[in-house]
Structures are given as C-alpha cells and as structure tokens.
Amino acid sequence: MPFTLVPTDHFxxxxxxxxxxxxxxxxKQILLLEHNPRHPSLRTHEVKNATGxxxxxxxxxxxxxxxRFTWEYGKQRSEIILRNVDNHDECLRHP
Numbered sequence: 001m002p003f004t005l006v007p008t009d010h011f012x013x014x015x016x017x018x019x020x021x022x023x024x025x026x027x028k029q030i031l032l033l034e035h036n037p038r039h040p041s042l043r044t045h046e047v048k049n050a051t052g053x054x055x056x057x058x059x060x061x062x063x064x065x066x067x068r069f070t071w072e073y074g075k076q077r078s079e080i081i082l083r084n085v086d087n088h089d090e091c092l093r094h095p
Contacts, residue, residue, distance in 0.1 A: 002034045006074060007082040014085045018067070025063050026085060033061060033071065033080065047095045058083065058095045070095040 007015075015026060032039040042061040050058040052072030060068050069085040070092075084091050 001078070003037070003080045004074075004078055005030065005034055005080050005082060008084075011069070011082040011085055018085070022063060022067055026067070026069065029061060029063050029069070030082070037061075037071075037080065047092065050095045052083075053081065060092065060095065068092070 015023065018026060029042060032042055033044075037044055037059070044059050044061045047058045047060050047070060052058045054072065054075055056073055058070055058072050060070050062068060063085070066087050067085070068088050068091040070083040072081050072083060073079065074081050084094055
C-alpha cells in the first residue's frame with residue numbers, strides 16, 4: 001500500500017526553483033519513495049542530529065549526485081512529510 005505524501009510549503013517552494021531536468025528526476029524518486037522508502041536508488045539514510053516535526057527521525061534521499069531531498073514519517077506511519085529539496089549542502093543545512 002503506498003504512503004500518503006504530504007509536501008511542506010518549504011518543499012514546494014524549493015522544488016519550483018529546480019531546473020526542469022532535476023525536477024523530473026525528483027518526480028521519479030518521489031514515486032519510488034511513495035511505494036518503498038528504502039528503495040535502493042533513493043539511498044535513504046538518517047540525517048544525524050536532526051529531529052523531525054513529530055519527534056522522529058529525518059531522512060535524506062538522493063535525486064542525483066548533487067541534489068537531495070529530506071523527509072520524515074508523519075503523525076500516522078502511513079504518511080511521509082516532504083521537508084526540503086536542494087543541492088546536498090543546502091538541503092542538509094535545513095533538513
């Protein structure tokens with residue numbers, strides 16, 4: 001059963017700034033995330049020393065070699081909150 005994806009306003013505003021190529025890559029990765037947050041091409045891993053809005057872990061996933069996005073589980077385990085998307089360093093400054 002797929003997860004329910006809930007993008008934050010911050011995520012949406014950052015996604016709008018991506019080039020068309022990176023945006024299409026993000027879209028592909030988000031479809032993978034929706035069905036399997038541990039899909040190998042996402043390379044999902046925990047962001048160390050970061051706590052999500054609901055007190056849980058924040059995770060980082062790959063879009064490509066340069067770009068990442070961050071997410072966390074929502075109040076319900078069936079929800080994934082999309083938090084940030086940007087180049088690697090910027091994304092992890094504010095996961």
